[in-house]
Amino acid sequence: MPATHTMARKTKTEALETRNQILDAAEKVFGERGVARTSLHEIAEGAGLTRGAVYWHFADKYDLLSALWERCLLPLEAAFAAIDAEHVEDALTRIRAKVRGVADRIVHDPRTRNMMGIFLLRCEMVDEIAASRQRIVGDRDDCLQQMAAEFRSAVAAGQLRKDLDADAAAIELHGIIDGLCYHWLLEPSRFDFEQRVAACTDAWLIGQGADPLAGRRRVTRPTRSAAAQMAKKAARRASVR
Amino acid sequence: MPATHTMARKTKTEALETRNQILDAAEKVFGERGVARTSLHEIAEGAGLTRGAVYWHFADKYDLLSALWERCLLPLEAAFAAIDAEHVEDALTRIRAKVRGVADRIVHDPRTRNMMGIFLLRCEMVDEIAASRQRIVGDRDDCLQQMAAEFRSAVAAGQLRKDLDADAAAIELHGIIDGLCYHWLLEPSRFDFEQRVAACTDAWLIGQGADPLAGRRRVTRPTRSAAAQMAKKAARRASVR
DNA sequence: TTGCAAACATACATCCGTGTATGTATCCAT
DNA sequence: ATGGATACATACACGGATGTATGTTTGCAA
Known part of the structure; x- marks a missing residue:
């Protein structure tokens, strides 16, 4: 053949x-x-x-794992950059768009979903994968730093409560997404991941002082579809295979 | 020796x-x-x-894993029952107390922390552990049902917004806790798990219509220490070894 | 064209883990 | 006291995975 x-x-x-x-x-x-x-x-x-x-x-199995991680991360970072370019308007909209973009990729891009499944459910975080683990934790740090900066912008713009701890907020948001992703991958049929991530982060953002109407007015309809299209285009570009 | x-x-x-x-x-x-x-x-x-x-x-390694899960879960369920008995007052207080009780156990009870680390980071959720996995998912379902009932009570008592989806809320809360736990176990020194779980769930509850002052008034001070003491007592009882 | 190195396939040696079968010493019931 | 069952330790057989060494074919450069 x-x-x-x-x-x-x-x-x-x-x-x-x-x-x-x-x-x-x-x-x-x-x-x-x-x-x-x-x-x-x-x-x-x-x-x-x-x-x-x-x-x-x-070199060995764990070198393969690192390569897999890289192959998955690169288009994801590209999708993030695309969202940055698209939604220059305000920080809060960018935050919402990124969360929805990630959820969209996890649900609709098989490669991203598989990789999340592998690293969350199918791999043991032990010393053997120290190389991969270092990269993963490092990339996670980068992402946290980036999100913390977004939160600082949002606070400066008066979109969130003044006394918000940006670093803590980044950790919390990251935890929300990964936690829901973990449970969804365990039982995908149990709930709609995109829906739940969006609703959960919106509720959390309200608790951080966000305008309850902002989500429905500016993001949920127009920006959401735009972000999804951007992510899908990026996914197609990355899936040249 | x-x-x-x-x-x-x-x-x-x-x-x-x-x-x-x-x-x-x-x-x-x-x-x-x-x-x-x-x-x-x-x-x-x-x-x-x-x-x-x-x-x-x-029988084999995975039978051992199941036994470990059981040994960890029993005292945790006992701690939950203790909280139920302690805070009969209102559902929202019980929800907060349970979240804080779980976080307290994860941080301060080595056995619980080890088991969370094993099942979240050190074990592959594949067919080989089907037996353990069935039990885990089943127990998780029980927990979700229980929490959904609590949310329904809270809605009925007017403590949360009327149109709250209790089942979805239970899933979201579970995701928040496990997600933060996952990240904390990866880098325990990065943030204070108990603090972040409490803050994150409080913000999320506000987004679900909870009274922003309720947390500071009734739970954060008196009930929090009471719940911690209950959990610690339960832990000591369970750690007879 | 020739020769080297890339891009694999094949063959070999080694070790490790599992499951089971068997041995053995003790407790307990009668 | 004594036979059987319990609670292990020891011994054995087996497969399977890893890493490397070696073979082989081909592209490509000089």
Whole structure:
């Protein structure tokens, strides 16, 4: 079925393609059987290759995991940047748009959903994945810093209560999203993730002094769909595969 | 060092004690190295025994995991029941007290904290732990049902907005707690878990129509310490070991 | 064209974990 | 006291995963 079956030394683009095939297979098997229980043989088999190919492209299983994380994060950061560019208006709108954008990606982009499932439910955060873990925690820090800055802007603009702790708020918002995501991935049929994330963060924002009407007036209808379209476009661009 | 070193056939109470030693060792090693990477040999070694003892008391590693879950859940349910008995007054106070009680246990009871760490960060939710997973999801459902009932009471008492979806609210609250717990366990030094959970849920409750002053008036000071004391008493009772 | 290195496949050695079977010493009931 | 069951320890058989070493084919540069 494949053009070349027992050949070697493909061109650079072909090699990159097989690398992506390995990543795709790893994403699938990791999601199905968990990171620890999957062998490199299964991954290679899933990609229609042998362990030799896997060991050529990656040092070991955890190097593969890091590569998977990177492949997932890059388009997500692009989607964030797109939202930044789109909603220059005010900070609170950007915050809402980003939350909804992330939820949209998790629900509608299989790759993002799979990766969230793998890192939240199918992988053990132990020393073996120290490299991945360092990257994950580092990227999380970056995201927290960014959101904290947004909260500071929102406070300065009088959109949230004056005495809000921006760093604490970033942590709380991050916790809300990941917690709901965790439960949704455990039982996806139980509730509508996008709906619940939006409602939960809106309620929380009201508790932080946000205008209760602002959500319905400016974000929920026009901006939400715009953000979703931006995210979808970014997803399509990233899914060139 | 142990009284009996190469003996056999202990009395029933002695056998129960070794069973607990195995559970303690498993809790420790699971938390340090993750569930999948730990062998039954390491657990037995940690308990000063051999694999034979482990296989006598438990069918396999995942049966051990289920037993660990049970040992952790029972005192937690007891703490909940204690809060129910203590704060008969109104539903909203009970909700706040339960949230704070859980946070208190997670932070101050090592066993609860270890178990949260194992199940959130150190274990892969795959088919192999189907038995444990079924129990976990089932217990989670019970908890959600219970909290939804509390929310219905609070709505009926006019403490929250009339159009609140109690089931959705239970899911959101659960997500908030677990999400913050997840992040706190990843980097415990980053923020104060109890403080953040309390603040976050209070803000969220305000967004659901709760009286912003109610938290400061009735719960934060007197009830909070009472709930903590109840939880600590329950913890001590449960930690008979 | 030739030769080197890329891009894999194959083969090998090693270790580790599991499950079970068997041994053994003690408690307990009769 | 004594046989059986309990509460383990020990021994064995087995598969399976990892990492590396080696082979092999091909693209590409000089």
